[in-house]
Amino acid sequence: MISVKNIHKSFGELSVLRGVSCNIEAGEKVVILGPSGSGKSTFLRCLNLLEEPNQGEIWVEDKLITNADPYEHDEIIELSQTYADLYAKYVLENDGTAGDEVKKAVISRIKEQRLLKKREGSLFKKALSQYQAQHGIDINLARQDMGMVFQHFNLFNNMTVLKNLTLAPVQLGLKTPEEAEQNAMRLLQRIGLADKRDEYPSKLSGGQKQRVAIARALAMNPKVMLFDEPTSALDPEMVGEVLDLIRELADEGMTMVIVTHEMGFAREVGTRILFMDEGNIAEEGTPAEVFDNPKNPRTIQFFKAVL
């Protein structure tokens, strides 16, 4: 469903993601764990392009949401001037032998040393933009299918609870105002906050805010939900109600990617754990594998500290 290919992200000098790749299948509940600063939140935010990766590609259901990265496509590299020059040089050095061997060597060298330049000739440019046009998707369209829940809720402060849920579906023309309101009320009933429909977010408790935020994401009927530390900003007594709701969604088969520090929850709900460290996936596997039998020394150390 989501396919991440070798993404890098840095903020100025600080390199946060260093070549992360992974696939997330429909129905999976992927939990991302790791020490703070390991890039978990940045990774999650890259999935719906709230952060734009500097390199690499992200595909959502066969659609490319990032810019096409030429380094991911050998056939595009072959059209570059750099490739032509290097190829000629190799052939010359090897007494005129050409062929697939040389081709492979040249491409892998270009990839390793990232030799493509900003100006690579029209053929290369045309191929790249053609690829983008063929596979790319407008990010606003892609985001409609990806719900996101933030650590700090980010409910729209200037709107009532009901309006928070109906704004996007109505604005985007997915539902009429009446349909949107019906759907919103159904969701509010489900999370037990139907009586708060006309309240402003400032009147809600943290747990209620987060439940409304989840309902707001659900109002778009997303195919996947991204949770960015959904309980980290909550008072301890409110963590339970939010986790219960997420658990319910998980049981219904929603595809989820969750960044969390709730280890018990991760183990119970997750179908796969990604342990991130220093901008890379250090270890991944089922909860049983990662929690009970971690192999990476960094993972072992982390669990020793938190469990």
Place this chain on the structure above:
Amino acid sequence: MNFFEKTVQLFTTADYLKLMFTGLGYTVVISICAAILGLVLGTLVALCSISKSKGIVMRVLQGICKVYITIIRGTPMALQLFIMVFAIFAIRGFPTIVTAILAFGINSGAYVAENIRAGILSVDIGQTEAGRALGLNSRVTLIKIVIPQAIKNVIPAIGNELIALIKETSIVSMISITDLTMAAKIIGAGNNLASYVVPMTSAAVFYLAIVYLLTFGIKIIEKRLRASDKR
């Protein structure tokens, strides 16, 4: 004659009254027109300067906005007014009142732009992110989510700016427009009331009344906008 008698005289003599209210009229007209111009201009400039578009047109516009704000905020209002009247619009027959409105509007716009920019930036980035994450584009997010919250934050600062603007219009007397201040001065000196105290005090009361009305209006707007707050 004492202060009281002179006050009665000011408010019963047709010539004096006419002059005072003509002056008041000029002050109000210049203030309102300049305020509208300033708000429109300021909003446009603020929107330009927060735009993240990297297009060449937007970059040129942003450059112009930066220069505009720097020059206007860095030079005295009176000087700007003189330049407008005696240099830029030094056209025979061009109404000085229009020039004055333009000068004050352009001046006000620079301050309003900075207020609005600060107001938009003061809205938590999470609000924008939440909007964008739902698939709303940046324009809708700005209009439906960010700006309504920004307005609430900038109303006090804009109110301040409008109050300052109203009082600053008194310097149009320097380009011979008979505003409230000029009228008071004329009555005190030329028209033989033989006292500056009464007309000046009266003019002050007029200014106070306008500013008080404005403050009152802003309070009401603020209260309505704060409906979504706990406070």
